[in-house]
Amino acid sequence: MSRPVRARIDLQALRHNLSLAREAAPGRRVMAVVKADGYGHGLLPVARALAADGFAVASLEEALVLREGAIEAPVLLLAGLFEAAELEAALAHRLALVVHAEHQLQWLERANPDGPLDLWLKLDTGMHRLGFAPEQAAGARRRLLALPAVQRGSLTLMSHLACADDPEDDYTDRQLAAFTAATAGLQEPRSLANSAALLTRPDTRFDWVRPGIMLYGASPLVAGRPSPAPLQPVMSLETRLVEVAQRRRGDCIGYGCSWTCPEDMAVGVAAAGYGDGYPRHAPAGTPVLVNGRRASLAGRVSMDTVCIDLRGAPAARVGDPVVLWGEGLPADEVAAHAGTIAYELFCGVTARVPRDYG
Numbered sequence: 334m335s336r337p338v339r340a341r342i343d344l345q346a347l348r349h350n351l352s353l354a355r356e357a358a359p360g361r362r363v364m365a366v367v368k369a370d371g372y373g374h375g376l377l378p379v380a381r382a383l384a385a386d387g388f389a390v391a392s393l394e395e396a397l398v399l400r401e402g403a404i405e406a407p408v409l410l411l412a413g414l415f416e417a418a419e420l421e422a423a424l425a426h427r428l429a430l431v432v433h434a435e436h437q438l439q440w441l442e443r444a445n446p447d448g449p450l451d452l453w454l455k456l457d458t459g460m461h462r463l464g465f466a467p468e469q470a471a472g473a474r475r476r477l478l479a480l481p482a483v484q485r486g487s488l489t490l491m492s493h494l495a496c497a498d499d500p501e502d503d504y505t506d507r508q509l510a511a512f513t514a515a516t517a518g519l520q521e522p523r524s525l526a527n528s529a530a531l532l533t534r535p536d537t538r539f540d541w542v543r544p545g546i547m548l549y550g551a552s553p554l555v556a557g558r559p560s561p562a563p564l565q566p567v568m569s570l571e572t573r574l575v576e577v578a579q580r581r582r583g584d585c586i587g588y589g590c591s592w593t594c595p596e597d598m599a600v601g602v603a604a605a606g607y608g609d610g611y612p613r614h615a616p617a618g619t620p621v622l623v624n625g626r627r628a629s630l631a632g633r634v635s636m637d638t639v640c641i642d643l644r645g646a647p648a649a650r651v652g653d654p655v656v657l658w659g660e661g662l663p664a665d666e667v668a669a670h671a672g673t674i675a676y677e678l679f680c681g682v683t684a685r686v687p688r689d690y691g
């Protein structure tokens with residue numbers, strides 16, 4: 334038997350989540366955010382499963398994976414060009430480019446290609462991470478519209494929200510007001526909403542929505558808030574028990590002897606650890622499922638294994654299935670224990686973990 338750790342990817346759940354995005358934003362185009370290897374789910378299988386209106390990635394390399402995989406839908410490079418030399422490939426593969434800074438604008442002006450070229454001008458409406466300040470945006474827009482390649486292609490106006498994951502934070506109102514003011518009366522299509530805004534703020538939907546995390550089934554809202562839509566988990570990180578041992582009260586478990594058995598009890602070892610992307614800082618008490626029953630971590634996470642307090646699953650035997658997150662155990666819950674977010678858990682699953690698509 335090979336090492337049993339797997340990330341099972343439910344493509345039907347992925348499609349279900351896209352349908353929820355479409356229902357929440359009727360008539361809008363959906364730019365599915367598939368950067369970082371489809372948030373760890375596998376870039377090409379995710380894109381092939383999703384009938385989205387476009388796909389957003391973080392680099393030329395990711396975009397080329399999509400084009401080489403025969404994805405013909407629009408592909409948007411969310412950070413645009415990292416160097417001028419990338420423009421040639423972007424043109425050859427008809428990749429849409431975010432333009433967020435003066436140096437990128439100058440590269441385009443200097444190259445002045447024939448095009449066509451689809452550009453997304455990024456405005457900084459308050460996140461202060463990439464983008465033209467609203468007072469620079471009008472000038473940047475004029476310069477982009479003067480490029481023949483853009484006249485043959487298209488221009489879209491976009492911004493990104495910093496606090497949409499907390500629907501009570503009025504920072505979203507301020508960013509929306511800044512975006513609306515900076516783009517008022519302009520005819521170009523606009524895009525603002527990420528998953529959280531798409532689901533909670535109809536007034537941010539504009540022409541293109543850009544959902545990421547909701548497609549993968551995790552809640553886009555801050556920890557402790559229920560998901561605003563019935564999303565289905567897409568990734569289940571699964572393994573099996575490779576040891577079940579009876580330990581005595583006072584026995585310590587794992588590296589650093591940081592956890593001690595409070596009574597005579599069964600402790601299991603499951604074959605998955607931080608070498609697979611399970612967070613090393615997940616503390617004892619973090620939930621896992623053994624045979625579908627809740628149990629919890631005991632002691633520190635190792636590279637290849639985790640130890641499990643089996644008092645919640647007394648019938649457990651070697652070979653029994655263990656779910657670290659996924660079906661029946663939301664990644665958001667595990668993330669909250671580990672002091673992180675589901676985004677990081679998904680992206681952190683390492684290359685040695687086979688992805689099984691179904």
Ligand SMILES: Cc1ncc(COP(=O)(O)O)c(C=O)c1O
Pocket residue numbers: 366411493526527528529543544545546547553
């Ligand atoms: C510019 C941009 N738009 C949309 C998204 C999708 O965000 P979310 O995964 O929260 O839906 C991201 C993700 O980081 C992003 O950088």
